[in-house]
Amino acid sequence: MNVLSDLLFWAVFAGGLFALRQQRIFWPLLALALLLLFNNLFTPYFFNLEIRNGYLYGSRIDILNQGAKVMLVSLGMTLVIATGGVDLSVGAVMALAGAVAARLMVVDGHGFTTAFFGAIFVALLCGAWNGALVAYLGIQPIIATLILMVAGRGIAQLVSDGQIINFADPTMVFLGNGHLLGLPFTLTIVLALLAATWMLTRRTALGLFIEAVGDNPTASRYSGVNARLVTFLAYLFTGLCSGLAGLVAASNIKSADANHAGLYLELDAILAVVVGGTALTGGRFYLVGSLVGALLIQTLTTTMYARNVSADIAPMPKALVIIAVCLLQSEKARRYLSRFTRRPATPPALPSPAVAPSVIASPAQP
Amino acid sequence: MKKLFPLLALAAAAITFTTGCGKKADPGTGTTDADGKKKLTVGFSQIGAESAWRTANTQSIKDEAAKRSINLVFSDAQQKQENQIKALRSFVAQGVDVIAFSPVVETGWEPVLQEIKQAGIPVILSDRAVDVSDPSLFATFIGADFIEEGKKAGNWLAEKTGGKATIVELSGTPGAAPALNRKKGFEQAIADKPDMKIIKSQSGDFTRAKGKEVMEAFLRSPEAKSITALYAHNDDMALGAIQAIEEAGLQPGKDILIVSVDGVKAAFEAMKAGKLNCTVECNPLIGGQVMDLAEKLAAKQEVPRRVFSQEGIFDQSKAEAELPNRKY
Numbered sequence: 001m002n003v004l005s006d007l008l009f010w011a012v013f014a015g016g017l018f019a020l021r022q023q024r025i026f027w028p029l030l031a032l033a034l035l036l037l038f039n040n041l042f043t044p045y046f047f048n049l050e051i052r053n054g055y056l057y058g059s060r061i062d063i064l065n066q067g068a069k070v071m072l073v074s075l076g077m078t079l080v081i082a083t084g085g086v087d088l089s090v091g092a093v094m095a096l097a098g099a100v101a102a103r104l105m106v107v108d109g110h111g112f113t114t115a116f117f118g119a120i121f122v123a124l125l126c127g128a129w130n131g132a133l134v135a136y137l138g139i140q141p142i143i144a145t146l147i148l149m150v151a152g153r154g155i156a157q158l159v160s161d162g163q164i165i166n167f168a169d170p171t172m173v174f175l176g177n178g179h180l181l182g183l184p185f186t187l188t189i190v191l192a193l194l195a196a197t198w199m200l201t202r203r204t205a206l207g208l209f210i211e212a213v214g215d216n217p218t219a220s221r222y223s224g225v226n227a228r229l230v231t232f233l234a235y236l237f238t239g240l241c242s243g244l245a246g247l248v249a250a251s252n253i254k255s256a257d258a259n260h261a262g263l264y265l266e267l268d269a270i271l272a273v274v275v276g277g278t279a280l281t282g283g284r285f286y287l288v289g290s291l292v293g294a295l296l297i298q299t300l301t302t303t304m305y306a307r308n309v310s311a312d313i314a315p316m317p318k319a320l321v322i323i324a325v326c327l328l329q330s331e332k333a334r335r336y337l338s339r340f341t342r343r344p345a346t347p348p349a350l351p352s353p354a355v356a357p358s359v360i361a362s363p364a365q366p
Numbered sequence: 367m368k369k370l371f372p373l374l375a376l377a378a379a380a381i382t383f384t385t386g387c388g389k390k391a392d393p394g395t396g397t398t399d400a401d402g403k404k405k406l407t408v409g410f411s412q413i414g415a416e417s418a419w420r421t422a423n424t425q426s427i428k429d430e431a432a433k434r435s436i437n438l439v440f441s442d443a444q445q446k447q448e449n450q451i452k453a454l455r456s457f458v459a460q461g462v463d464v465i466a467f468s469p470v471v472e473t474g475w476e477p478v479l480q481e482i483k484q485a486g487i488p489v490i491l492s493d494r495a496v497d498v499s500d501p502s503l504f505a506t507f508i509g510a511d512f513i514e515e516g517k518k519a520g521n522w523l524a525e526k527t528g529g530k531a532t533i534v535e536l537s538g539t540p541g542a543a544p545a546l547n548r549k550k551g552f553e554q555a556i557a558d559k560p561d562m563k564i565i566k567s568q569s570g571d572f573t574r575a576k577g578k579e580v581m582e583a584f585l586r587s588p589e590a591k592s593i594t595a596l597y598a599h600n601d602d603m604a605l606g607a608i609q610a611i612e613e614a615g616l617q618p619g620k621d622i623l624i625v626s627v628d629g630v631k632a633a634f635e636a637m638k639a640g641k642l643n644c645t646v647e648c649n650p651l652i653g654g655q656v657m658d659l660a661e662k663l664a665a666k667q668e669v670p671r672r673v674f675s676q677e678g679i680f681d682q683s684k685a686e687a688e689l690p691n692r693k694y
Contacts, residue, residue, distance in 0.1 A: 045588045052615045059586045066579055153444075162421045164574070164602070166632060177613070253574040253606055259415050260573045263445075305583030311569030312540045 006040060006047055024277040028292045031275075031325040035299050036060075043306050055179045059302055067298030068186035069094070072245040073265060074272040074290040075197050076238030081273050083234045084214040084282030085134055085141035090242040090269055092152025093126045094262030097246030099156040102165035102256035105172065112171040120243045126152065127239015131232035145235075149266065156258035166255040176251030186248055190291070193244065197237075197287055207285075210234060214282025268297050275325050296325065407437040408660045409457030410492075411467035414445045417572065417602050418630045422694030423468075423493065423650035430653030436660070447471055451478045458485045464660040466490040471541045472497040479503040488663040492656055493675075494543045501671075505663055508655055508673040510648045512544045516551020518646045518679050519625045523595055526623060526643070529559040531595040534584045535567035536577050536607060538599040544648075545569070548599045548627055565589050570603040577603030581610035590614075598626040601633035601645055608641050619643055619682075629680060631692040637685035644681040650694060 013033055020026050039046040039059075049058040073090045080087045101119035104110045110118070126148055133144035167173075178185035201207030212220035213227045221227045242262075250256045274280060275296060276289025300321055304314040327333040408431065415421050424440075431438035439462055441453035447470045457465050458481060465487050469475060475496045482489055483503055493509035523531060535552075538545030549567070556562040566584055570577040577598065584590065596611075598604035604626035611618040618624055618641045626633065629647035636642040652675045662669050680688055 045586060045590075048586065057614070059583070062579075062582050062586065066582075157415060162415050162424075164418055164632070177609075249575065253578055254609065255574060257574055257602075259417075259444075260571075260575060301579075302583060305568055305580055306587065308566055308568065308587075310540075310567075311537075311571075 002048065005049060009047075010037075010040075024286055025289045025292060027328045028275050028277065028289055028296060028325060031321070031328060032292055032296045032299060035296065035303065035321065039299075039303055039306070043303065046303075046306050051182070054182065055184075056182045059306060061184065063295060063298045063302050064187050065184040066302070067295050068184070068190050069245045069249050069262070070265060070268045070272055070294040070297060071190045071291050072193060072241050072248065073238075073262075073269040074276070074294045075193055075287060076234075076241030077266075077269045078273050078276070078278055078285050078287055078290045079197070079201070079210055079234040080141070080238050081270070081278050081280060082210045082214045082282055082285035083231045084217070085231065085234070086145065086270065086280070087130060087235060087238045087242075088142065088145040088266050089126065089130060089148035089152055090238060090245075091262035091265040092149050092156065093123050093239060093242035094246030094249055094265065095156040095256075095258045095260075096126065096152050096159065097123045097243040098250030098256040098261050099160040099165070099258045101172065101247055102167050102250060103159050105167050105169050106165050112169050115169070115172065116247065119247055120240065123239045123243025123246065124236060125239070126242070127236040128232075130239065131235030134235060135228040135231035153258065156261075160256055160258045162258075164255050164257045167250075168254065172247075172251055173254055174251070176248045177254075186252075189244065189248065193241065194287060194291065201285075201287070206230070206233075211283055211285065214285075268294070271322065272297055275322070275329075277329065296321075405435065405437045406464070406661060406664050407439065407460075407462045408657070409439045409441070409453075409460070409462035409465045409467075410656075411441045411443055411450050411453040411457070411465075413443055413450075413468045413470050413494075415442065417600065417628070418632065418694050419600070419628050419648065419650050422630075423652070425694075426651040426653035427466075427492075427656060428653070430657045434657055434661075436657060443470060445470060447474060454478050454482060458482055458487065461485075462487065463664045464488050464490065466492050466656055466660060468492045468494050469496050469543075471539075472543050472546070473541070476500070476503070490656060490659050490663070493650075493652065506659055506669045506671055506673060508652060508659060508675065510544075510675050510677055512547030512648075513551035513554070515544075515627050515646045515648055515677070516548040516553075517555045518551075519548070519597060519627060519644070520552040520555025522644050522646075522679060522681065523597065523623065523625050524556060524559050524562060527562070527595065530561040531563075531623070532589075532592045533562065533564045533595045533597055534581075534593050535564050536570040536580060536596065536598040536603040537567055538569065538572045538603075540569050542572075544627075545572075545599055552597055564597075565592070570598070570606070572600050572602060574602045574606035577606030578610045579606075581607035582613075585610060585614045585616075593622055595623040595625070598624065601626045601628040601630045601642075604642060604645075605632055605636060608636060612641075629678075629692075630694055631689070634680070634685050634689045634692055637680070637682045638689060640682065642682075644679065646679045647677045649675045649677050 017029055017033060020029060046059045049056060077087060097119040100122045101115040104115040104118045130145050130148060133139045134141050174185060176186060180188050209225045209230045212225055213230050217227045246261060249261045272293035273290045275293035277286040300318045410427055412424050413420060428438060443450035443453060450470055454465060455478060465482060476498050479498060489504040491504050491507040495507055537549055568580045570580045596607055598607060604624050608618040611622055616622060623643050625644040627646045627648055629645045633642055633645045655673060659669050
C-alpha cells in the first residue's frame with residue numbers, strides 16, 4: 001500500500017518536474033525532490049502516511065502544516081522583493097497579530113470575528129507604516145522595516161503584558177489545527193492566499209507594474225506607472241500575509257507567545273523567496289517558487305528531527321543544502337560544472353536575474 | 367551589483383543605530399534618596415521574556431528593587447549574547463554599583479567580565495551559571511540547582527514507572543546551562559535503571575511551538591509506539607508536546623507520562639486536567655535574594671559563592687491545592 005502510494009507520489013512529482021523543466025522553478029523543485037528522495041530511501045517512516053481520526057497523518061503532512069507560516073509570509077515577501085525592497089518586520093508583525101488577537105479574546109472578552117479582524121487590521125497598519133516609509137518618504141527598505149522589526153515585538157509584549165496568553169476559542173484554534181478534506185486547514189489558507197495573490201498579480205496588470213518598479217522605478221514612472229502606490233501596496237499586502245501567518249502560528253499552539261512567534265522567520269521567508277528564483281535586486285517574481293522554497297526549508301528542518309540530528313550541528317547540513325541549491329540556480333555555476341561533465345546543462349539558460357532584461361517590453365508570465 | 371553596496375552600507379548603519387539605542391539609558395548614579403544617603407544602583411541584564419517563568423523572574427527583581435528604593439537599570443537581551451555583552455558594557459560605562467545578569471549561554475563571557483572586574487564592579491550571576499576559568503570574575507551565583515532538578519525529575523519518573531520507561535527528551539536551547547544540567551541530572555538519576563532509556567533527544571528551544579513541532583516528529587518515528595514517557599526541560603515545551611500527543615490520538619498523561627521542569631501556572635492547570643504528570647519547581651521569585659546579595663556586595667561584605675533558591679516538586683495529587691498559590 002505504502003509502496004504504491006510512494007510510487008504514485010514520485011510519478012506525479014517526476015511528471016511535474018519534467019513539465020516544468022524549462023521553468024525557473026525547476027531547480028528548487030529538483031532540490032526538494034532530491035531531499036525527499038533521500039528521506040524516502042534512508043529515513044525510516046518518513047514517507048509513512050496513515051489516516052488517524054479521519055485525517056492524513058505523516059511527516060509530509062507535518063511539513064505542509066509547519067511550513068505554512070513561512071509559505072504565507074513568503075507570498076508577501078515575494079512581492080516586496082520584486083519591487084526591489086525587503087521587509088524585515090514580518091516576524092515581529094506576526095507576533096503582534098497573535099498578541100492582539102489573543103488579547104482581544106481573552107483579556108477584553110471579544111469573539112473570534114473581532115479578534116480576527118482586529119489582528120488583521122493591526123497587521124495592515126504595520127504594512128501601511130512600512131509602505132509609507134519606503135514608498136512616500138523614500139527611506140531604504142532595510143532601515144524602514146528594521147524599525148518595526150525591533151519595535152513590533154516590543155509592542156507585542158506590551159499588548160500581551162509580557163505573558164503567554166492562552167486561548168480556547170474553537171474557531172481560532174481551528175485556523176492552525178483544523179482539517180479540511182483530511183488535510184491541515186493551514187494548507188487551505190496558503191492555497192487561498194496563493195490563488196488570490198496570483199489573480200491579483202497575473203490576471204491584472206499589477207504584477208507587471210510590480211516587476212516594472214523593481215526593474216527600474218524611474219523608467220516605470222515615466223511610462224505612467226504609479227511606482228509609489230505599487231510599492232506601498234506591496235508592503236501593505238505583506239502586512240496582511242504576516243498577520244495571517246501570526247494568527248496561524250498563535251492558533252497552532254493555542255496561545256500567543258509574543259517573544260517567540262515568528263522569531264527569525266523573516267530570514268526564512270527571504271531565503272524561501274530567493275531559493276524560489278526571485279532575485280533580491282527586484283524585477284521578475286515567482287510566487288510558486290517561493291512556496292517551494294519555503295517547503296524546502298521546512299523539509300530540511302523536519303529531516304533534522306526525523307534523523308535525530310542534534311540541534312548543535314543541525315545548522316551545518318542545512319547550510320550545505322542551501323548552498324547547493326543556490327549553486328544549482330546560478331547559471332554561472334551550472335556552466336562551470338557542465339565543463340567537467342562535458343555535456344551542456346540540460347535546461348536552456350534562462351535570463352539570469354542579475355541581468356534580467358527590462359520586463360516592461362515582455363508580457364507578464366502566467 | 368551596484369545596488370548591493372548602498373544596501374550593505376545601510377545595514378551597517380542600521381547596526382550602529384541599534385547599538386546607539388542601548389546606550390542612552392539614564393545612568394542614574396549619584397542620585398540620593400530623601401535622607402541624602404547615596405542610592406544603590408544595580409544593573410540587571412535579563413535574558414529576555416521567553417516564558418512566563420522569565421517574566422515572573424523579571425517582575426520579582428523589579429518589585430524588590432522598587433520596594434527597597436534601589437535604582438535598577440534593567441536591560442532585556444532578547445535571547446542574544448551580543449545584546450547582553452553590550453548591556454554589560456553600558457553598565458560599566460554608567461558606573462553602576464553592582465551588576466547582576468542571567469547569561470543567555472554559558473560560554474564566551476571572559477572578556478566582558480574581565481572589563482567589569484577592572485572597573486571594580488561586583489557581579490552576581492542570577493539563575494544561570496557561566497563557564498569561565500578565572501573564578502574571581504564573578505562574586506556569587508544565585509539560582510536553582512539545575513542538576514538537582516533533573517535528578518528530581520528522573521527519580522520521580524523512576525518511582526512512578528517502577529524503573530521501566532522508554533523516554534523521549536525535549537531539551538532546551540543548545541548550550542544553555544539549564545538544558546545541559548537538567549539533562550545531566552536526569553541521566554544521572556536513571557543511570558542505574560537499565561530499563562529506563564532515552565531513545566530520542568532534540569532541542570525544543572524552550573518554546574511551545576518548537577516543543578510541539580519536535581514532539582510531532584518524535585511521534586512519526588518508527589519508535590513512536592514504544593514511547594512511554596516524555597521529559598521536557600521546561601513546562602512550555604511540555605505544553606506544546608501535549609497538543610502534539612493529543613493530535614496523534616493519544617492521551618497525554620496516560621499513554622505517555624510527562625514530567626517537566628519550572629512549575630508555571632499553565633503547567634498546574636494541565637496537571638489538574640490530567641494531561642501533565644509532574645513538574646519540578648524552579649522558583650523564579652528570587653528578587654529578594656538577589657537584592658540582599660547586591661546590598662551586601664555594595665557594602666563590601668562577604669557573600670557565599672553559591673546560593674540556592676528554594677524549590678519543590680509537584681505531581682497531580684498536589685496540583686489542585688497549589689494552583690491558587692501560583693503567581694506566574
